[in-house]
Amino acid sequence: MSVTVLTGAGISTDSGIPDFRGPNGLWRRNPGHEKLVTYDIYMSDPAIRRRSWLHRRDNPAWRAEPNAAHRALAALPGAWIITQNIDGLHQRAGSPPGRVLELHGNMFGVLCTDCDDRSTTREVIGRVEAGEEDPRCRACGGVLKTTTVMFGESLDRDVLRDAVTAAERCAVFLVIGTSLQVQPAASLASVAARGGARLIIVNADPTPYDHLADEVIRTPIGEAVPALCATLAEGKPRSAE
Secondary structure (H helix, E strand, O other), rough: OEEEEEEEEHHHHOOOOOOOOOOOOHHHHHHHHHHHEEHHHHHHHHHHHHHHHHHHHHHHOOOOOOOOOHHHOOOOOOOOEEEEEOOOOHHOOOOOOHHHOOEEEEHHHHHHHOOOEEHHHHHHHHHHHHOOOOOOOOOOOOEEEEEOOOOOOOOOHHHHHHHHHHHHHHEEEEEEEEOOOOOOOOOOOHHHHHOOOOOEEOOOOOOOOOOOEEEEEEHHHHHHHHHHHHHHHHHOOOOOO
């Protein structure tokens, strides 16, 4: 059966990357962190950009490894992975890059907001470590940012279109580790449900879309997802518990 998966920060916590709204999430531990990923603030405030580059340098995703849930999804034949994460762990676990749709981009590339010149995050962090607190584009002097979608920016239209298509056409839509509070990613759950897909939500806390779900699973992701993928890989329908 055709399976589409939407993943959020919760799938990567077992890899050592904190989520945002959980008990140990970034928003709870550091409410000001949101400023670092808000486009208008980032563009207008050099002090925020300096803090942002230090945060990127210290991001635990550089050291993280795919966990059991990432690996289980990679082994699920023909699955489309729609992710809100920027950590690249689905691809590192073995999911084909062409079937991973990164709604919010990824942390490994850098672009100039003026001339669109491209470089790598490692390269720019190297400049930070060499003493440039707010590195600027070497081609035009413009402000640099990673190839992530910040608050206040639009998603890539082609990626979003492909994500909607994957949600519309699947038989099972599996939501893992996301609070389903950020749009338009969250609305993909209702897109799938309207299309007749079986909606399964794996998340520790309630979401606004639980009432649409055929099944809601509160078991820890590292346990629930491998078992769920094993069942789906066999093509067996799941009955609500």
